[in-house]
Amino acid sequence: MKPAELREIDRPWRIWASIIIVSILAFSVVFGFLILPIVQGRAAGLDAFTAICRAVGILPGSPAVRQPTSEAKAQPTTQVAWSTDLIRSLGQSTPAGAEVAQACVACHGERGIAADPQNPNLAGQSGVAIYKQLHDYKSGSRVHEVMNGIAQGLDGRQIIDVAAHFAASPRRDLDPTTAEVVDEDIVRLVERGDPARGLPACNSCHGFNAGGPMETPTLSHQNREYLARQLHAFRSDGRRNDIYTRMRSVAAKLTDREIDKLANFYATTLSY
Amino acid sequence: MRADTEQDILKTELWWTALVTAVVTAIMLAIIYAGLVHHINPPSNIETVDPKTLHLTGEFTEGNLGTRVDGSQITSRIVATQFAFQPQCIVMPANRTVTLRFATPDVIHGILVTGTNVNTMIIPGYVSQVHTVFTKTGDLLMPCHEFCGLGHSQMWATVRVVPEDEFKPGPDGRVTCDAR
Numbered sequence: 001m002k003p004a005e006l007r008e009i010d011r012p013w014r015i016w017a018s019i020i021i022v023s024i025l026a027f028s029v030v031f032g033f034l035i036l037p038i039v040q041g042r043a044a045g046l047d048a049f050t051a052i053c054r055a056v057g058i059l060p061g062s063p064a065v066r067q068p069t070s071e072a073k074a075q076p077t078t079q080v081a082w083s084t085d086l087i088r089s090l091g092q093s094t095p096a097g098a099e100v101a102q103a104c105v106a107c108h109g110e111r112g113i114a115a116d117p118q119n120p121n122l123a124g125q126s127g128v129a130i131y132k133q134l135h136d137y138k139s140g141s142r143v144h145e146v147m148n149g150i151a152q153g154l155d156g157r158q159i160i161d162v163a164a165h166f167a168a169s170p171r172r173d174l175d176p177t178t179a180e181v182v183d184e185d186i187v188r189l190v191e192r193g194d195p196a197r198g199l200p201a202c203n204s205c206h207g208f209n210a211g212g213p214m215e216t217p218t219l220s221h222q223n224r225e226y227l228a229r230q231l232h233a234f235r236s237d238g239r240r241n242d243i244y245t246r247m248r249s250v251a252a253k254l255t256d257r258e259i260d261k262l263a264n265f266y267a268t269t270l271s272y
Numbered sequence: 273m274r275a276d277t278e279q280d281i282l283k284t285e286l287w288w289t290a291l292v293t294a295v296v297t298a299i300m301l302a303i304i305y306a307g308l309v310h311h312i313n314p315p316s317n318i319e320t321v322d323p324k325t326l327h328l329t330g331e332f333t334e335g336n337l338g339t340r341v342d343g344s345q346i347t348s349r350i351v352a353t354q355f356a357f358q359p360q361c362i363v364m365p366a367n368r369t370v371t372l373r374f375a376t377p378d379v380i381h382g383i384l385v386t387g388t389n390v391n392t393m394i395i396p397g398y399v400s401q402v403h404t405v406f407t408k409t410g411d412l413l414m415p416c417h418e419f420c421g422l423g424h425s426q427m428w429a430t431v432r433v434v435p436e437d438e439f440k441p442g443p444d445g446r447v448t449c450d451a452r
Contacts, residue, residue, distance in 0.1 A: 036307055043311055044403075060318075076328045083324065193426040200355035200423030211421045212354045213378060243327045243377070244334060244351050244358040 078241050079139045080132050082214060089160050090127040090167070097165025100158045103150065104166075113172045117223040124171030129217035130163035133241075141241040171221045179268040186261045197253050202262065205246075213246065224267035231259045312389045317401035326351070326377040338448055339363050341441040347371045352381035352394045352416065355423025361430040361449035365439035366409050374400040382418030385431050393418060406433040 033055050041051025053059040101112070104122065108114050112123030122130060136142040137151035138159070154162070188194075193201035205212030206219045219227065233239035234251035242248055254262070306312040326332045332351055338359045339348040346368060351358045353376060364370050374383065374394045384391040387408060392400045406412075416427040432449055441447045 031304065036313070039308055040311055040313055077334055079328065081325045081328055193423060195426045195428075198356065198360060198426055198428055200426040204355055204421060204423030204426075207422070212423065244353045244356075246353060246356060249356055249358070249360060 076141075077243055077245075078132065078136050078141045080135050080215070082128075086131075086160070087128060087214070090131055090164050093164045093168035094161050096158075097161035097163075100154065100162040101165050104162070107146070112166045112169045114223060114226075117225040118229070119223070120226045121172050121222055122166040123169035124218070124221060125166055126216075126218055127163040127167030128214050130166055131159060132215040134159045134163065136241040142239060174221060174268065174270050176270055179270070180264065182265055182269070183261060186258065186265055189258065189262065190265060194253075199250060199253055202266075206266075213243065215243070219266040220269065222266055224263045227263035227266055228259055231263065235259070310389050312391060315392050315400055315402055317399065319399040319401065320397055321375055321399050323375075323377045323396040326375055331373075332375045334358070338446060339441075341445045341447070345371065347373060349373045349375075350429070352376045352383065352420075352427075354378050354421050355416075355427045357383075357414070357416075357427065357429035359429070359448070361432060363432045363434060363439070363447045363449055364406055365436045366406050366433050367436055368439075369403060369405055372402045372404070374402075379420050380418055381416050381420050381427075383414055384417050386413045386415075388412065390414075391417075406431075409433045409435055 034052060037046075037051035037055035038048045041048065041054075044051075046054070050059060104112070107116070107119045108122050112125075113121050133142060134151050134154065137144060137147045138154065140148065151159070189199065190202045193199045193204065201207075202219070203210055205216040208218070208220075210216075230239065231251050231254065234242065234247045235254065237248065240248060251259070321330075321332070327334065330336075331349060337349050337351060339346065339362050346365065348362045348364065348370065350362065350372065352374060372390060374381075374392065375398075376394045376396050378396065380396065381394040382392065383394065388404060388406060390402050390404050392402050394400045410433060412431040412433060414429045414431050416424055420427065430449070439447065
């Protein structure tokens with residue numbers, strides 16, 4: 001067939017396609033810019049002209065009810081605000097960090113692995129998490145008789161250095177033979193959470209590369225006693241430096257048994 | 273069925289065109305119906321807020337969240353964060369115009385309140401604001417409806433709608449689920 005013939009065959013299709021598209025467009029304009037604003041505006045107490053102008057974008061759409069300026073007093077649970085520069089510097093281990101870490105040896109061990117299980121291991125912990133906790137001790141958002149004084153003696157740069165230092169240290173070795181048989185419901189809490197109680201899975205934030213808030217610490221290879229004590233503190237409101245009650249609201253829903261078993265799980269199970 | 277001739281191919285194409293057109297039309301009609309009858313529409317409020325310092329200053333600090341009565345205005349402020357709402361239960365009176373204001377410090381969330389026309393995205397950097405009137409009393413479920421991470425399916429809150437005469441704000445104008 002010649003090109004002229006082909007064009008002749010295409011002609012009705014072209015015309016109909018154009019008509020259909022133009023009519024859909026026309027309907028959308030009439031419906032979206034005229035009918036819908038008028039009908040919905042009536043319910044919001046707007047006259048037709050204002051509603052149409054707002055839909056088209058000539059008048060600002062909001063707020064339909066003016067908000068009073070908030071005179072609420074800020075009650076931050078922490079003073080930490082993250083920035084890309086801060087997070088980048090927390091990934092760089094420097095010799096200065098090792099020097100600052102000498103002050104931590106007595107309680108947290110020579111290599112960041114605590115001899116007393118009441119104290120947390122720091123080796124291999126997320127640098128972002130260590131930074132946040134030290135910052136909170138310094139500002140008083142988290143309370144501990146020893147740590148508040150120590151953190152107040154550190155400047156901002158030292159906190160970054162020591163956090164990066166411990167983050168780069170190798171974690172505590174776990175002896176897999178000491179791991180207890182774990183109850184099924186505890187594994188379910190860790191991996192899937194409990195939707196009926198609104199409990200997200202522990203691992204949705206604390207798992208390896210899980211996502212979630214960036215300041216969440218890793219829990220595996222941590223000391224059982226320390227983990228259990230923190231969960232109890234969150235539950236009883238004794239510790240409240242978690243942003244937007246993320247941990248307080250979780251711990252409040254856990255039973256004593258679950259707290260003990262979860263602490264045990266993270267302290268003894270490999271690779272979580 | 274084998275398409276042997278030009279005619280067969282054309283026929284199949286037309287069938288599928290008709291099917292797709294029908295599906296798209298049905299979806300558009302559903303949206304138009306929801307817009308006209310249920311008054312479901314995208315919130316028109318554009319208001320920015322810094323997600324990095326949301327918890328440090330101003331309206332969305334922890335102590336200022338929840339329902340608060342200010343003169344004749346009833347406003348509830350809620351933060352959606354991975355993977356919970358704060359507060360996890362809010363009280364609202366029935367048959368009064370109320371305002372819900374949402375913000376998030378982390379990722380995109382979304383909410384709907386079951387059986388009502390409250391439905392909005394919550395986007396970092398913006399305040400999502402919805403005005404509505406609750407007509408049914410009782411505990412309404414408010415789930416996160418935008419996948420926000422591994423804990424998304426456990427992320428939900430409750431909107432407790434109480435009769436107007438049982439809605440009693442404290443001296444500071446606040447109403448919480450615990451106090452009832």
